[in-house]
Amino acid sequence: MTLRLTHTAKTYPDGTEALLPTDLSVGKGEIVSLLGPSGCGKTTLLRIIAGLETPDAGSDIWFDDDNVTALPVERRQVGMVFQSYALFPNMSVRANIGYGLKMQRLPKSEIDARVTEVLEMCQLQPFAARAITALSGGQRQRVALARAIAPRPRLLLLDEPLSALDASLREILRDELAVLLREFDITAIFVTHDQDEAMAIADRVAVMSHGRIVQSGTPEDLYRNPTSSFVAGFVGNAMPLRGKADGTKLHLNGGTLTLPMDGVGQTVFVRAEDVQIIKNGPLRGKVETVTFLGTHYRIGISGIASDTIASIHSGQVAPKVGDTINVSIKPETLMLLPDEADVA
Amino acid sequence: MLKSKIKMLQLAVTLLACAFLFVPIVLSVMAGLTVNYFQGISSGLTLKWVFQVWDLYAGSIFLSMWLAVACLFCTLIIGLPAAYGLARHPGWMSRLLEEFISLPLAIPGLALALALLQLYGSMKGFRASWTFILVGHVLYTLPFMVRSILAVLASMDLKTLEEGAASLGASPWQRFRDIVVPNAMPGILAGALTVVTLSIGEFNLTWMLHTPYLKTLPVGLADSYASMRLEIASAYTLVFFILIVPLLMAMQWASARAQRITQ
Numbered sequence: 001m002t003l004r005l006t007h008t009a010k011t012y013p014d015g016t017e018a019l020l021p022t023d024l025s026v027g028k029g030e031i032v033s034l035l036g037p038s039g040c041g042k043t044t045l046l047r048i049i050a051g052l053e054t055p056d057a058g059s060d061i062w063f064d065d066d067n068v069t070a071l072p073v074e075r076r077q078v079g080m081v082f083q084s085y086a087l088f089p090n091m092s093v094r095a096n097i098g099y100g101l102k103m104q105r106l107p108k109s110e111i112d113a114r115v116t117e118v119l120e121m122c123q124l125q126p127f128a129a130r131a132i133t134a135l136s137g138g139q140r141q142r143v144a145l146a147r148a149i150a151p152r153p154r155l156l157l158l159d160e161p162l163s164a165l166d167a168s169l170r171e172i173l174r175d176e177l178a179v180l181l182r183e184f185d186i187t188a189i190f191v192t193h194d195q196d197e198a199m200a201i202a203d204r205v206a207v208m209s210h211g212r213i214v215q216s217g218t219p220e221d222l223y224r225n226p227t228s229s230f231v232a233g234f235v236g237n238a239m240p241l242r243g244k245a246d247g248t249k250l251h252l253n254g255g256t257l258t259l260p261m262d263g264v265g266q267t268v269f270v271r272a273e274d275v276q277i278i279k280n281g282p283l284r285g286k287v288e289t290v291t292f293l294g295t296h297y298r299i300g301i302s303g304i305a306s307d308t309i310a311s312i313h314s315g316q317v318a319p320k321v322g323d324t325i326n327v328s329i330k331p332e333t334l335m336l337l338p339d340e341a342d343v344a
Numbered sequence: 345m346l347k348s349k350i351k352m353l354q355l356a357v358t359l360l361a362c363a364f365l366f367v368p369i370v371l372s373v374m375a376g377l378t379v380n381y382f383q384g385i386s387s388g389l390t391l392k393w394v395f396q397v398w399d400l401y402a403g404s405i406f407l408s409m410w411l412a413v414a415c416l417f418c419t420l421i422i423g424l425p426a427a428y429g430l431a432r433h434p435g436w437m438s439r440l441l442e443e444f445i446s447l448p449l450a451i452p453g454l455a456l457a458l459a460l461l462q463l464y465g466s467m468k469g470f471r472a473s474w475t476f477i478l479v480g481h482v483l484y485t486l487p488f489m490v491r492s493i494l495a496v497l498a499s500m501d502l503k504t505l506e507e508g509a510a511s512l513g514a515s516p517w518q519r520f521r522d523i524v525v526p527n528a529m530p531g532i533l534a535g536a537l538t539v540v541t542l543s544i545g546e547f548n549l550t551w552m553l554h555t556p557y558l559k560t561l562p563v564g565l566a567d568s569y570a571s572m573r574l575e576i577a578s579a580y581t582l583v584f585f586i587l588i589v590p591l592l593m594a595m596q597w598a599s600a601r602a603q604r605i606t607q
Contacts, residue, residue, distance in 0.1 A: 052507055073510045084501060086508030090526035099522070100512035151512060 001064050001154040001187050002028050003049065008059035010044050018044040019055075020211040026189060031181055033190045033202030034213075037234070041211040042191045043159055049189065050157050051076045063154055074103075076155075079148030079186075083160040085140050087132045093143050094119070094128045100151030114150060121183065122146040137165050138173055145177070149184055156181070156188040162197060174200050195235050199223075207231050229267050229337050238269035238335060241305045254304035255283040258331050266336040272298065274333035275311035277319065281328035285309070287319050301327065369585075376579030393579035397568070401580065404564035405587070411474065411560060412543040415481040419539050422482070423489035424532065428524055430490070431497035442494070446487040453548025456483060460553065472555055480549040485542050489535040496531030496602055497524070530602040537595035545588060561587070 003026040010019040019041040026032050034042040047053040049061060051073035061069045068076050079100075087096050094115055101111040119125050122142045127135060135143065141161060148156060161177065162170045178201045181188050192198050198205045199219040206216040207230075215222060215231045226232035229240070243252035245263035250256065259268065277299070288308055289300035297318040300308045304327060311327065319325050376394065379387040398405075426445070430438045448456055460480055465471055502524065509519045525532075547562040554563050565584060569577040 050511060052510075073507070074513050074515055077513070078511055080508065080511035082504055082508060084504055086501070086504040088505060088509070088523055088527075089500070090523070090529075099509070099514075103513035103518065147508075147512070157511075 002026065002062075003155060003187060003189070004060075004062040005049070006060045006062075008045070008048060008061060009056045010041075010048060010053060010059075011056050017211055019048070021058075022213055024206065024213065024216075026187055029185055029187055031188045031190065031201060031203045033192060033198035033205045034208055035192055035195060035198040035205050035235070036208035038193055040208040042193075042208045044211075045208070046157055046159055046189060046191045049155070050078050050080055077151070077153050079151065079153035079156045081141075081144045081148050081156070081158040081161045083163055085144040085164070087140060087143055087147070089132050091132070092128070093124060093130050093132065093135070096132065096143060097124075097147045097150050100147065104151060118146045118150045121149075122180065138169050141165065141173060145180065149186070154187070156184070156186045158188065158190045160191055160193070162192070163194075170197075177201060199235075205235075207234060209234075226269075226335060226337065229269070229339075232269045232335055232337055236271055238271050239305075239307065239309055241268045241270055241309070241334075242307070243268075243305060252283065252305050254285045254327075257283065257329060257334075259336065260331045260334060261336060263336055265339055267339050269335040269337060270309070270329055270333060272310040273312045274329060275301075275309055276328050276330075277311055277313055277315075277325050278328045279326060281326035283327040283329070284324060285327060287321050287323045287325060290318050290321055292318070301325065372578050372581050373585070374578075375575060376577075376582045378575065381574050381578070393575045394582065396576055397579045397583055400572070400576070401559075401561075401564045401568065401583075404559045404561050405583070407474065407558060408544050408561035411478060411481060412540045414478050415485055415543040416536055416539050418478065418482045419486050419489040420532070420536070423486055423535065424493060424525070424528070427490045427493035427497060427528070427531075428520070430494055431502055434498075442490070445490050448483045449487055453480075453484065453546070454552060456480065457549045457552030472557075474558055477550055477553045477558060477560065480553050481543045481546055484546060484549055485539040488538045488542065492535030492538060492599075492602065493528050493531040496528050500527060502527075530598070534595070534598040534602040537591065537598050541588065541591045541595050544591065 003024070005022060005024040007021045007023065008019065009017070009021040011017050022045065024032075024045075034045060036042045044053060048055045048059070051068070051071060055061070055069070059069060060067060063076070088099065091099065097118055098111050098115045101114055106114075115128075116125075119128055122145060124139070124142055124146060127139055127143075132140065132143070141164070144161070145158075148158075162173055165173060174197055181201065190198070190201055202219065204216060205219055205222055206213045207222065208214065209230050215227050217225075222231060222235045226235060226238070232238035233240070241250065241252060241257070243250045243257075245251075245259070245266065245268075247262055247264070248259045250259050250263050250268055257268075283304050285301040285303040287299060288302045289298075291298040291300075295314070297313040297315075299311045299313050299318060301311060302308050309327075313319075374385070375381045377389050377391070378385055379390050379392070430442055457480060460476070460483075461471075464476065464479075470476055505523050505527070506519045509523050514522060544561060546560070547566070550560050550563055551566065554560065559567060561584060565577070565580050568580045
């Protein structure tokens with residue numbers, strides 16, 4: 001199914017504009033992630049698509065050629081995975097998964113067959129008869145997904161489905177979810193505040209800020225070609241190098257950097273992996289922090305720009321805290337973006 | 345040594361308190377089972393008085409049971425949707441409404457009964473029927489039902505659970521039937537037992553509202569103490585105990601269970 005939103009907005013009775021007029025199209029089978037900090041409107045947008053929130057007048061939501069704007073959630077045929085999973089504590093795993101099918105008034109034999117099929121897909125057979133309270137967080141997450149997918153919805157909506165899990169489990173389930181969603185071959189929208197999650201799961205990421213979609217593209221595209229300081233900072237944690245630009249030279253506290261183009265009126269960003277510690281580098285700074293992360297060190301360097309600059313250092317030995325080091329940054333790795341008054 | 349002395353003292357106080365509470369009950373029960381109370385146990389034990397109570401007051405016993413069931417029915421019909429509404433729309437309005445429903449707890453039953461008599465006393469058919477007493481009982485027991493269900497509903501994320509059911513195609517009625525009611529069950533059960541126990545034991549209101557043809561169990565008890573020999577009144581107390589104690593125990597059990605769920 002393709003989803004099309006035109007001019008969709010949400011203003012709360014108290015005047016809060018949770019979502020500014022937004023257009024969004026999601027192609028058949030595409031997995032789109034809505035990524036942004038909390039309060040950016042991503043969950044509001046998801047709830048409007050689900051039918052759990054009424055958009056402002058003038059908004060239009062299309063599922064293929066059906067205008068569903070006025071349809072209540074129970075008639076939109078969407079599958080939804082909630083942040084808290086919202087599993088029914090009064091039902092077993094099997095009954096939870098079968099509930100949507102029961103609502104479609106399917107014959108009992110068919111419900112059984114389809115629940116069994118979904119249980120297998122999500123590797124939940126051993127837990128079919130269990131009570132919800134007897135499941136671990138990861139198992140609950142899978143039941144929530146199975147329950148949403150069992151009625152074969154037109155569109156799958158996931159609201160921060162991994163945020164209730166602890167970090168180690170989150171990473172495993174993230175990859176598992178990416179595989180499952182593709183196996184289901186379903187159009188899906190996935191809300192998250194975690195850029196790694198969005199990158200790992202989605203075909204396309206829509207970055208949101210202050211009630212707007214600020215940039216939408218493939219994960220690679222967003223990472224390499226952000227169009228705003230916000231996206232650069234939020235996706236991949238690019239760091240601003242604030243200094244005085246003079247044509248293609250940028251004068252920083254710790255030295256002068258060559259820019260790939262005229263830097264006047266632009267903010268220059270760099271990512272930690274592009275900051276290289278080299279003996280004869282043009283920039284000088286002082287090591288503030290050294291964090292060993294297994295495959296590499298993350299080194300915080302002060303004195304180069306106004307903020308501490310991080311560097312990913314993959315050598316066997318790291319400099320020590322307090323050392324003065326030289327740093328080089330290749331001009332082609334720098335990102336020049338228009339100055340923004342509001343950098344969230 | 346000192347420790348054991350304190351222990352002994354504690355034990356003595358506890359036993360004394362128990363005796364203070366139990367001795368009158370035991371005496372009363374015994375009075376209902378002895379042939380002649382003034383001669384004491386030596387006159388022999390008998391169930392004669394109990395049977396006599398049954399002959400005299402079976403109507404009261406059945407009326408009380410019928411009233412309790414009807415009262416339970418009414419408080420469920422009103423209380424469940426009310427608790428659901430209050431749980432789904434939390435806010436100062438709901439708080440106010442909840443307090444308003446609870447008002448009959450703070451007002452003496454006597455005053456409630458007088459108000460009912462003033463307003464409806466002139467409606468002859470209604471005044472003389474059992475439904476008049478029922479209205480009083482419902483007024484008095486409704487807050488217990490509402491609060492009991494509300495406590496359980498407030499302890500879960502009802503809104504999201506319902507949204508989950510809605511996203512799976514459940515209509516508002518199906519959501520209420522499949523999600524709200526089953527999950528509220530511990531609260532409903534605790535509330536139901538409270539309502540039945542209170543309705544059977546209610547005296548204040550009922551005393552004011554009853555007619556000579558409509559005596560409930562506690563009203564009959566007062567009547568028997570006032571107009572029958574002590575043995576019959578005591579046997580009546582025994583019958584009352586037998587009816588109310590199992591209900592009371594079931595109520596304790598259900599409330600404890602509901603409380604576990606809300607934590």
